[in-house]
Amino acid sequence: MSKPSTTLIHHPYVPPATFAAPQPGVFKASTVFFADVAAMRARDWRTKAGYTYGLHGTPTTFTLEERLATLEGGTECLLVPSGLAAISLVSFAFLKTGDEVLIPDNAYGPNKALATGELANFGITHRLYDAMNPADLAAKLSDRTRLVWVEAAGSVTMEFPDLPALVNICRARGVMTALDNTWGAGLAFAPFDFNGSGQGVDISVHALTKYPSGGGDVLMGSVTTRDERLHRALKLTHMRMGFGIGVGDVETLLRSLPSIALRYAAHDRAARELAGWLNGCEEIAQVLHPALEDSPGHVHWRALCGETNLAAGLFSVVFDERYSTEQVDRFCDSLQLFRLGYSWGGPISLVVPYDIGLMRDASVARWPYKGTLVRFSIGLEDVDDLRADLQQALARM
């Protein structure tokens, strides 16, 4: 079978007659015309058999949805205005008053904020679980648990959970699983088919803002399934909430998607080299990168991603506790090529210092490190230049 890069580049698309070209056409519309009233009445917006209104899709958005479904190994995909909107679409589609949702304590922070904000307002409760301890998840499932979020690797702290174990626990109890697959991007592992086992999550959300865009200039998200019933529920909520997206951004994504596998591998290669180098620096107490042997969850990364041997371009370091917050801030401020900024997946390397104490619930799992954590997103610059930048910033600390 062809690899994702080939499949994405040679993805089926029917151009207008005699106009075959590398990129698909870009169609923008709010209004879509119907030939007559009978056609207007007969058109079903819930399927891709025809077009009804811009909010329900255009040939251009459908093409991107189909390519993303191919990338992640799903059958159906919906586009939303951001990665966070993809998380909220899943929550609003499946949770109702009285339900409970379980979220890993190391999940993408705004997912937890949605739970303490709008979900709580609607009478939906949540519990945080330790993603590195499947028994903790099993103990927290109840008759009210309707949805379990999983994420690999964990946000910022990069622990890699035993994803198949977490998903099996939920499946055995008949509880739906949704994966935030932004890190894996459909490349590091197959979210619906772990290691070719046929087993995987029910829903995959993806912040297209990151690797699919690759430019640091687009916000978009997707929700992919391979369950027609779940897709229909998502599609209804998607329509009722009015999640429209700009077709100009869809065009940008269609342009960058063919190079995603190449870029992802380059980010990964450079990140691994720099993480390995920092691992040997005496200023650093711990490097958190799932492909490094002494990083939390490395065995689970190897079990799930060993075949692709891919690990994205993200990692964090914990500075030795002898360095004050001010010194670590000075390190970040001294970097020249690395820019201070959120998000990741673009060509420019980024750095963010985090206070993990403020981000974790100590009753779920104890954060074992004392020093300050800094997260790096490795861009596409030359790796020797990036290493030299890190070296001069360490010297100024």
Ligand SMILES: *Cc1c(COP(=O)(O)O)cnc(C)c1O
């Ligand atoms: C960035 C990110 C999101 C949210 O994406 P936006 O498009 O910025 O809203 C969700 N999950 C993870 C893991 C992310 O890194």
